[in-house]
């Protein structure tokens with residue numbers, strides 16, 4: 001019974017059917033009918049004109065988005081525990097041709113605007129210091145916390161005042177929107193976001209993420225960077241088809257809600273004493289002794305050892321309700 005990662009989730013039937021439906025001759029790269037519909041489909045979803053590019057990984061979406069916002073000599077402000085800092089093997093630095101990541105602290109991998117202001121205040125405005133060019137946050141965070149529209153707007157306002165580009169790693173953007181019950185626009189362009197990595201893979205996609213630019217002109221150079229970086233797939237239509245299928249009838253939202261609800265059931269079973277952080281999306285961070293972790297594993301539950309005495313449990317759109325109930329009962333029985 002798998003609760004290790006939402007990356008391990010299956011692809012949903014709609015995404016798979018879309019791949020099958022796209023399986024006929026069409027234009028190559030992004031000249032096909034599916035890829036050409038992406039700008040329009042996302043513009044409709046966000047209620048403003050956007051440019052949308054498919055890529056195969058979240059790392060590529062983040063790195064290309066950041067390269068559009070930060071020059072090689074600039075800095076990207078982000079959380080110390082962010083995916084771009086810890087889990088992308090230097091890809092943001094690689095794609096930006098050497099931009100510096102400047103790290104800030106915050107509970108649950110979340111940045112407060114005051115923290116960002118303090119970090120900015122410590123940077124001397126002279127040629128010897130790397131100057132900030134962009135801010136990147138993750139919503140929902142790597143610890144499963146959400147930024148509300150107001151929190152995102154506060155950061156967006158700060159970016160506007162200081163002339164910074166604003167990027168959101170939205171590998172779990174769908175989960176954040178589902179959790180908050182707000183519109184995708186409230187968590188993005190209306191809050192001052194310039195570029196969003198909109199995740200589909202964790203949420204039932206097969207192999208597609210979308211990089212959304214709320215300043216469409218940023219997409220121009222990105223199309224060349226995507227090719228140069230080896231991410232212009234010749235059969236891009238299979239990626240675009242998955243994304244379009246998940247936008248239709250709000251499959252993306254339905255899937256995210258299912259994942260979040262499963263996590264909420266587990267959180268109720270764990271109780272606040274065991275939880276390291278509130279459960280807002282589809283991840284739980286649970287205090288368990290080594291013996292308790294071993295007992296859960298012996299019952300067939302698979303999860304991630306987060307740190308000493310800490311387990312990360314992740315639900316996904318396809319978490320089997322019977323497995324969720326079984327894990328809830330096993331946690332209650334610890």
Ligand SMILES: Cc1ncc(COP(=O)(O)O)c(C=O)c1O
Nearest residue numbers: 057058059060083138142169171
């Ligand atoms: C917060 C976050 N950002 C981005 C990604 C995308 O990673 P990948 O390049 O493996 O698709 C992940 C995947 O685990 C993630 O958790």
